[in-house]
Amino acid sequence: MALIAADKIKTVAILGAGVIGSGWASRFLANGLDVVAWDPGKNAEATLRANVANAWPALTKVGLKPGASQDRLKFVATMEEAVKDADFVQESAPENEALKVKMHAQATAAAKPGAIFGSSTSGLLPSDFYKEAKNPERCLVGHPFNPVYLLPLVEVCGSKWTTDEAKQIAIEFYKSLGMRPLHVRKEVPGFIADRLLEAVWREGMHMINDDYCTTGELDDAIRFGFGIRWSFFGMYMIYHMAGGEAGMRHFMEQFGPALDLPWTHLKAPKLTTEIIDKIVDGTEKQAGTHSIKELERLRDDCIISVIGAVTDAKAKHGWKFED
Numbered sequence: 001m002a003l004i005a006a007d008k009i010k011t012v013a014i015l016g017a018g019v020i021g022s023g024w025a026s027r028f029l030a031n032g033l034d035v036v037a038w039d040p041g042k043n044a045e046a047t048l049r050a051n052v053a054n055a056w057p058a059l060t061k062v063g064l065k066p067g068a069s070q071d072r073l074k075f076v077a078t079m080e081e082a083v084k085d086a087d088f089v090q091e092s093a094p095e096n097e098a099l100k101v102k103m104h105a106q107a108t109a110a111a112k113p114g115a116i117f118g119s120s121t122s123g124l125l126p127s128d129f130y131k132e133a134k135n136p137e138r139c140l141v142g143h144p145f146n147p148v149y150l151l152p153l154v155e156v157c158g159s160k161w162t163t164d165e166a167k168q169i170a171i172e173f174y175k176s177l178g179m180r181p182l183h184v185r186k187e188v189p190g191f192i193a194d195r196l197l198e199a200v201w202r203e204g205m206h207m208i209n210d211d212y213c214t215t216g217e218l219d220d221a222i223r224f225g226f227g228i229r230w231s232f233f234g235m236y237m238i239y240h241m242a243g244g245e246a247g248m249r250h251f252m253e254q255f256g257p258a259l260d261l262p263w264t265h266l267k268a269p270k271l272t273t274e275i276i277d278k279i280v281d282g283t284e285k286q287a288g289t290h291s292i293k294e295l296e297r298l299r300d301d302c303i304i305s306v307i308g309a310v311t312d313a314k315a316k317h318g319w320k321f322e323d
């Protein structure tokens, strides 16, 4: 069966239009594609359209592609209708394996034979939730990062059935949308980025639970320190420099043994009501009176500024943003 090539993808189906589905819809529309969305939730169409409208100023600032329009978003009543004419399908349904197994069995059976399926799952394994899919060789994970319409990273991970051709087409397609696909070569729960993020998230939870700090203090630790330097070099390059002229070799000699202390707890704390309340109260205090939509617009401006500033600074040294 011939797969639909990346440059032939003109219509994309969105299955599940919450935070992530809306983000994908915004990115696809901004790239001049037609989007057909389906979501069984109450007020799903209105929520989706409001989310896309809130993302549009940021996308306009970044630069809309020819043909980009919010009017190219169509909302339909069934999953079958959404996928039937789609050249590519992006699923962003709730993170529930049984639900994804069932919907992919149904959606792949109704889709165009050559259409590729990407799932936004944060960490479920494609060999598990595509097990009842028709033609699982064209199904894979395309795990994005919030906000999907601005952050370039998308982790692409195939199942045991996915062909190299399907992965290559998905990678090319995501690249054509201005994204930076990271090929996850082996199936691993949480893929690469979420496994890392979970470690930070889990350790923060221990520190809040043990009353070492508040959510605001933890966020200060991130945003005034390593959050800034991670945005342009990541962790390993930064630690290479922290080893002085001898680089990572000296860094490992000096700080490697500390891994045995260890500082971290490794296991997540039990999610008690007390810990949930501390985290929720802490973040509500940080957000103050600002609505989520207001915070999203501020976050979007900050991301655009960071990407622009890093791009300019790297260009002065002959580097590209992605170097």
Ligand SMILES: NC(=O)C1=CN([C@@H]2O[C@H](COP(=O)(O)OP(=O)(O)OC[C@H]3O[C@@H](n4cnc5c(N)ncnc54)[C@H](O)[C@@H]3O)[C@@H](O)[C@H]2O)C=CC1
Binding pocket: 015, 016, 017, 018, 019, 020, 021, 038, 039, 040, 041, 042, 044, 091, 092, 093, 094, 095, 096, 099, 103, 120, 121, 122, 123, 143, 144, 145, 146
């Ligand atoms: N929120 C995040 O930060 C990220 C989430 N993801 C992944 O994206 C996927 C969606 O997550 P969110 O958008 O955050 O969730 P969400 O809760 O914001 O949206 C889920 C949407 O799915 C709809 N839905 C409910 N039952 C459904 C069904 N049977 N079929 C299709 N849609 C259905 C709901 O009405 C809702 O609009 C999950 O797999 C999640 O792991 C990936 C990256 C980041």
Ligand SMILES: C[N+](C)(C)CC(=O)CC(=O)[O-]
Binding pocket: 121, 122, 144, 145, 146, 194, 197
């Ligand atoms: C918390 N999360 C696992 C849903 C996060 C992601 O999957 C990616 C992100 O945007 O941080």
